[in-house]
Amino acid sequence: MAVSAIPEDRNMSVDYSPFDFAVHEDPYPVYARLREEAPVHRNETDDFWALSRHADVAAALQDSARFSSRNGLRIEPPLWGPGAERFFSFVAMDPPRHTRMRKLVSRAFTHRRVMELEPRVREIARGYVRRIAERDSFDMMADLAAPFPTDVISELVGVPESDRAEIRELGKAVMYKEEESTDLPPQAMQAIGALVGYYTELTVERSKRRTDDLLSGLLDAAEGDDRLTPEEIVGVLILLVGAGIETTMLTLGNAWHAAWRHPEARRAALDGRIEDWVEETLRFDPPTQAIARTTTEPVELHGVRIPADARVLLLVGSANRDPRVFADPDRFDLGRDTGASLGFGHGRHRCLGAGLGRLEARVALEELASVVADYAIDDAGVRRIHSSNNRGFAVLPSMVTARR
Template sequence: MDLNYSPYDFGIHNDPYPVYARLREEAPVFRNEPDDVWVLSRHADVQAALRDSATFSSVNGLRIEPAFWGPDAERFFSFVAMDPPRHTRVRGLVSRAFTHRRVQELEPRLRELARAYLDPLLDGEPFDLMTDFAGPFLADVISELVGVPEADRGEVRRLGAAIMYRDEESTDLPPEALQAIGALVGYYAELTRERARGRRDDLLSGLLDAAEGDDRLTLEEIVGVAILLVGAGIETSMLTLGNAWYAAWRHPDQRARAFDGRVADWIEETLRYDPPPQALARTTTAEVELHGTTLPAQSRVLLLIGSANRDPRVFPDPDRFDLDRDTGSSLAFGSGRHHCLGANLGRLETRIALEEIVKVVADYDIDTDGLRRIHSTNNRGFATLPTNVTARR
């Protein structure tokens, strides 16, 4: 059978891992001519590219869909779609506000939110883990962090859902999603102006106060960070939660261990075994010679995180879901100067959600007839995950 890989292929979305295995062994530098993209699949090559931001540039964005790709990519990805020195400046200022302390102080409130969404789901009726719990809970987490007033959170949840839940027949961003992004830009711009008139103990206020000498973030840069959090803080964590739920259901021996105090390991192995970010796009700034193949300058390159995390050169028996595994080499949060600034938040969100679930749920089952995956060139996970739980007594 001919070897073929396309990030637009729905069959790949359903199960990319057999194709990844062939790419790693047969074509570690693969050329997809119809999509005009080169593909790197081995852990060593993906990690090296992530760390070499001078050669593998982020300025055209992280995704190759036309709506996201190109010189305006920072509208969606903020400083993540910048190279030094701009990336260094903006990330440095954001990190002054987006501190470990600020994230960790959210924990008590996030547990309250998680319990509030869980309690109505324990009446014995089936529910959708993604739309009934993960989506609204994680939207409220970001609202809590940013400083969105309670009265506005329902609308922010609605707009976030319009961006995240894409049509199952297409990878394109639908018009309603673009409209929702525009509405959120307008909303966060006005909220930032309000914080400029009176600070509070929230991230927006912290971003306004972040300074390096006389240098501060502009209004547009602050709003860009808020939009980035919709994707990174809501969607990616939502997909992580769903992938963890599904993986544990498929592996009941590991599920029992996860429910018996191993939530942190459950999350880390999920991020290794089935990470939401499956691919990150880059643009070469010069010719690159790799495995006897020359990638021209200005080539579009996909770095397959999902494949790197299943590379047997780094992870023995990589297709096994194992909570005892050493996941230290996982690339789920990237590597190098673009290592995810929100990794602590992502882990905290998912850990609190799963810890609160296992406190009240003894076991669960998934209705496979009703589950549906998202379709995206870079993310993998579920749009719906119908669930029946057995509550603890």
């Protein structure tokens, strides 16, 4: 499998593509050059612009008037375009439609509902960690990071246990690919169709018999006479496959890998600094690296004019390593102030599920730290995912030293 090399020669113009497997391996040197040499970068081949500095990314995320979400969050077809809301629900909408949908979803996806889930989240995590503790080695992704958030979201939504493995496999088919391409592979489209079919049937079933789950809450959510349609509810459930399952899965893997690379931070993390571990991971190596927007009018930044109707990638992963905001940004430091991190977005589209994501990551790592005194990762066996906007691992083989 051929990959293009990351340019090292400072005399060469910097290039960036979210489809380049070499960039997936380590995007941060490219980001550093973009911030300094081309803070408004033009990729002619894939037809997009990229913003890499923290101030520019944060401002664009907050400016939905000039940086629209109407075409979606990822630039490959068919995820990009006027039908993007089929895949991203209200996240691919602008006000006032976004305002209406987010308000209704918020009525079901409450802080209370999330917090009440913690005992069950811990029970699920403990079940996986108990099996890990019986062995000297395990795959962080297959044995915990992937199945755990699938079970949590399924528990939240009301998916029966017998169907959860199928939902996880369909989600993986949508998110990842094995070839460098700007198109979504046919199996991904088939998986999306299968998910739509499954959640449509589940929504019909739940409309006849409510239970104490998020799907029932979405069916009952109302603002006066306004309610979510069945199609809108299915869209929200499809969104949760990526926003609810994948993000937590990748965060757990990235946290595990980052701490392994930084022994001092690893010792502090395993000794109890779990919340700092999660927050610094979201800053240092966030699962969401890029978020797409569409300009509604010409925008000029740093002397460069971006035309109207342009595709713009907001490089969150780069913004979180901007030395203008974070001192020594390439150091994994559990003691730093991560308040300016854009790991969960910014502005009106800030992740509605941030509280649940933090809860899942904290609980899973707490349970791991309770049985693991130290660990190492087999670098030769590590395999990354390949995604245009997300970063993380598919395989992360680990050898553990148990607590005595």
